[in-house]
Amino acid sequence: MKKVASVVLTSFICLSVLSACGGNKNEAESPSASASPSATQQAxxxxxxxxxxxxxxxxxxxxxxxxxxxxxxxxxxxxxxxxxxxxxxxxxxxxxxxxxxxxxxxxxxxxxxxxxxxxxxxxxxxxxxxxxxxxxxxxxxxxxxxxxxxxxxxxxxxxxxxxxxMAALAVFYNKKIFGDLGIETPRKWDDLVAAAEKIKASGVIPFSMTNNDGSGAKLALYSMAPSWIYAADQDFDNRLNKGEAKFNGTWNDMLTAFFDLDKKGYFTPQTVGVTYESAMKDFQTGKAAMMVWGNWEYANIKKAAPELDFAMFNLPSKNGDVWASAAVxxxxxxxxxxxxxxxxxxxxxxxxxxxxxxxxxxxxxxxxxxxNAKPDLEPGLKEIGDAIAAGHFWNFLDQGWKVTAVADKMGPNSQGILGGQINVEQFLQDMDKENAAGLSK
Amino acid sequence: MRNYVHKLTYFSVFLLPALFIYITFLLYPILSSSYYSLTEWNGITKPVFIGLDNFVAFFNDSASLKAIKNTLLYAFLITVIQNVLGLLLAVLLDMNIRSRKVLRMIFFTPVILSSLVVSYLWLRMLDPSGVINAVLELVHLDGLKQVWLGDAKMAFMSIVVMSVWQFIGYSMVIYLANLQTIPESLKEAAAIDGANAVQRFFNVTFPLLAPSLTINLLLSAIGSMKIFDPIFLMTKGGPFYATESVTFRLFEQGFRSNKAGFGSATSIVLFLLILLISLPLLAYLRRREMNAQ
Structure with a gap:
């Protein structure tokens, strides 16, 4: 009997030691078996x-x-x-x-x-x-x-x-290339297309673009939408979230304008296979003149390429609206x-x-x-800062959408268009479908 | 008898810690995710029971079905290529060649590297301006240059090749171990009977490799059906969903898109799929092993 008691006692001690090491009393509540990679993090x-x-x-x-x-x-x-x-x-x-x-x-x-x-x-x-x-x-x-x-x-x-x-998505541009070719920062979409043509003719890639995960095209569309969609229609998200507005029929012009840039050969060749690292390297070494990305990389680019003379501008719309894509x-x-x-x-x-x-x-x-805060910003960010101060900006797209999964469609679908598997209409219909499915729950 | 029972209780107490870990970290999560698969749940708020709706949605979702198709294709290609080449390597490195020890080590190295390292390595190599295209250009095979990860078929095959490259050493080692248990005398006897090297391999060596074939086929089939790391790190399922596997879709839906209920349902489907394939495969291979002996 004594033996049994000691055995039970020992096992309890073992158990208590174990649970003390584990420390995660609620571990069992973790969402599913597939969450196990984070077990070490938790520990x-x-x-x-x-x-x-x-x-x-x-x-x-x-x-x-x-x-x-x-x-x-x-x-x-x-x-x-x-x-x-x-x-x-x-x-x-x-x-x-x-x-x-x-x-x-x-x-x-x-x-x-x-x-x-x-x-x-x-x-x-x-x-x-x-x-x-x-x-x-x-x-x-x-x-x-x-x-x-x-x-x-x-x-x-x-x-x-x-x-x-607040961070912003906009275009990093190489000031030296722009200066040498006599290009001003564009105020209208057609100016941008003309600039890209000039850059291409000079043997430089106009837009450095990564799309191995579709993120280059997705972020570019994010930074186009404020000027193209929201400057004229700030109620779009409200109606979208109620299921009253659709992408297909309203966003087509913007997408067509963007993917036309690829058709004209203004993106990094074979952009669907290009990684972020390689796209960023092209911009930093002057092989490409522009790259759409977030301003949080500003300091990094400066550190990686101290000689590079660059700044940022917002993507304009066809009508000449120039809004910033800025978000918390x-x-x-x-x-x-x-x-x-x-x-x-x-x-x-x-x-x-x-x-x-x-x-x-x-x-x-x-x-x-x-x-009341006045952070001492880089001069190259002035254009974005001015737009934000004037109230001419819109959030990153998914922040205003009830069904955020819609935004997840934009990367793969961009790859679909760049690879010729789908067209602009199918791209937008797919987003509408996802939105409707999400709202119906 | 009393003494026996006593001893049994005594020893079974030692199983408690293991049992505790097993229940908390394996059994409970498995059971709870089967429950969550029947709920609408975003992973944060309270799950709402919705019956089999997630499964209905899964089988009505073209992207999910594509992921199943991709997964089966991954499993088939990786299993076949990895085992054929692994066996070939094992046979070659079982011969009396001078550098065989060094070579065995070289072929086994990728297995011990983290998938993360291997994937980044291949990501760099497969970049349009990466080393693979550079080498092709160097030997004037410019026509073969590819945007490896930018084209649907090429991206898929790149992932297959990378996985095989990474785990071929694993299959090789298992075959090698088995090869060394086969007595020389059997092969010699066959040689004396007039069998050439190829005949000796197919009639003597290969049947005796049955145990290692069983374990290798099963391990690579199950392992490749769970393929995730290279897809996650190299293609994010793209271009345009071409390389999405079931596990990748599970992760995207369950964690990224906050559909933990749907993600759990996906994991149950994957579990059943693996069970459905590996059980008959195991039964067949076991029977084959018996016949070989």
């Missing part, structure tokens, strides 16, 4: 669980800014710690598209950090709906943030995240299950301050959301 994060040790509060922050894009994160965290003795901040950055899935898994397993970075728009909605992030509507800083920026972090009339910065890039939300809610809110308030936002925005070559 590594569990070491950084918020724990009040004595007088110091350890805040954890999780975000998608890492590596070359991390900017002033460390600097700001050090500044926060200096201003708030007794609170330390531990930031963990995981770059890339997988961040979204990872953050979701951590929330599901009860393992999310105190402060979580979110992409604005539809990504925030389900967390807000499930009560997993804190309502920040009544925070004192909220009134300082521009309304158009708050729109994309608001759900059901409540503010759920602080927008830190990073936002901070507070985990509702955080044990350090007050400290977390303090941290967010710190980020909302104009002076801190200036530091962050400068490091990201990004535009400010705090109305």
């Amino acid at each position: 590594s994060e569990s070491a950084a669980q918020p724990e009040a040790q004595g007088d110091t509060i350890k805040l954890t922050a999780f975000g998608f800014k890492a590596g070359a894009e991390i900017g002033a994160m460390d600097e700001l965290n050090a500044k926060f710690e200096a201003e708030n003795p007794g609170i330390t901040v531990e930031y963990e950055g995981k770059p890339g598209a997988e961040y979204v899935a990872l953050a979701k898994t951590r929330f599901a397993s009860g393992d999310a950090a105190d402060i979580v970075m979110m992409h604005p728009g539809a990504e925030i909605a389900p967390y807000a709906e499930a009560g997993q992030i804190v309502d920040l509507t009544n925070e004192p800083w909220a009134s300082e943030i521009a309304d158009k920026a708050k729109e994309v972090t608001t759900f059901d009339g409540k503010l759920y995240a602080l927008p830190n910065d 890039g990073t936002t901070w939300s507070v985990n509702a299950k955080s044990k350090n809610l007050d400290a977390a809110k303090k941290y967010i308030a710190f980020w909302a301050k104009a002076e801190n936002q200036e530091i962050w925005d400068k490091s990201q070559s990004a535009f400010a959301t705090n109305k």
Whole structure:
């Protein structure tokens, strides 16, 4: 009998040791078996669980800014710690598209950090709906943030995240090539086509374009839509989300104009096989004169190609509307299950301050959301900055769409057109179909 | 008897930790994803039970059906090519050639590399301005230059070739191990009877390789039906869905597009597909093994 008792006791000790190592009491709630790749991540994060040790509060922050894009994160965290003795901040950055899935898994397993970075728009909605992030509507800083920026972090009339910065999608262009050929930045689409023709004739690729995953065409369409669609019709998204508007019939001109550029040979040859790295290299080495991409790469290009003289312009429409494609890039939300809610809110308030936002925005070559912040931006970003200041900009497309999966269709379908498998009408019909299917749920 | 039961309880306690891990990390997720496959769920809010709607949607979705077709084609091509070439390599490296140890190591190296490394390596090589096209140009075969990942068929074949390249060493090693168990005397006896090298291989060696053939075919068939990494890293399923596999679609739908319920249903379909193919294959190969002995 004694033996049995000791055996049972031992096994309990074994079990308790195990569960202590695991630390993920809610692990079992993770969405599916296929989520297992993140198991190691969770284990590594569990070491950084918020724990009040004595007088110091350890805040954890999780975000998608890492590596070359991390900017002033460390600097700001050090500044926060200096201003708030007794609170330390531990930031963990995981770059890339997988961040979204990872953050979701951590929330599901009860393992999310105190402060979580979110992409604005539809990504925030389900967390807000499930009560997993804190309502920040009544925070004192909220009134300082521009309304158009708050729109994309608001759900059901409540503010759920602080927008830190605005990023823009536009055209990087090589000023030297433009100058040598006597080309001005285009104010109308036809100017752009004429410029591309001139560049091509001089033996330079007009547009460096990656499409091995369709992202080059997708981002180009993102940056065309504000001028082509939304400058004239700002109600389009409202009607789209109610199922009253369709892409097919309204977006055809824009898509045709864009894919005509490929037909005329203005893109990197065989763009469907070209990787981002190789497209970016072509632009940096002057083999190509333009590249549509996000302004967050501005600092990186400057670092990689210090000799390159470049700036950015917005893509114009046929009628001469020149709107920027600008959207909130990073936002901070507070985990509702955080044990350090007050400290977390303090941290967010710190980020909302104009002076801190200036530091962050400068490091990201990004535009400010705090109305009082004046980040010291690169002169090459002036045109975009002016358009934003004048209110001539529109969000990144998927941020205004209820069915975000529609945007996922744009990359592969662009490949379909570039490869000759489908036409513009089929491209748009497919988006309409996805939208209708998403809305019917 | 009492003593026996006593001992059994005693030892079975030692199984508890393993059982605990097995249940928490395998059984529970599997069962819960079968439940989620019957729900409409975005992965964050509460799942809503919708019966078999996800499965109906799956089989009405042309992209999903294309993914199944692609997956079967991947599995077939990779399994056949990898095993034929793997066996050939094993036979060659079983011969008495001087550098065989070094060569075995070289062919096995890709297996121990991470898929991430291998995929990026091939991504760079397959770029239109990458090393493969450069070499073709160098030897004046410009006509063979391709946008490897930009063309539907070429992208598909590139992924097949890359997978075979990566795992051929694995098949080779298993065949090699089996080859070394075959007694020389059998081959010698056949030689004395007048059989040439080819006849000796097909009539003596190959039948005796039955056990390794079974395990190799099964491993590569199951493994290639779960193909994900190279697609994710090299083509993102493109161009225009040409290289999408079931696992890739599962990931895209379940995590990217926030359709965790649909993603779970996809995983159940894949599970059944693998079961449906591997069980008869196993039964057949086992019977074949018996006959060979």
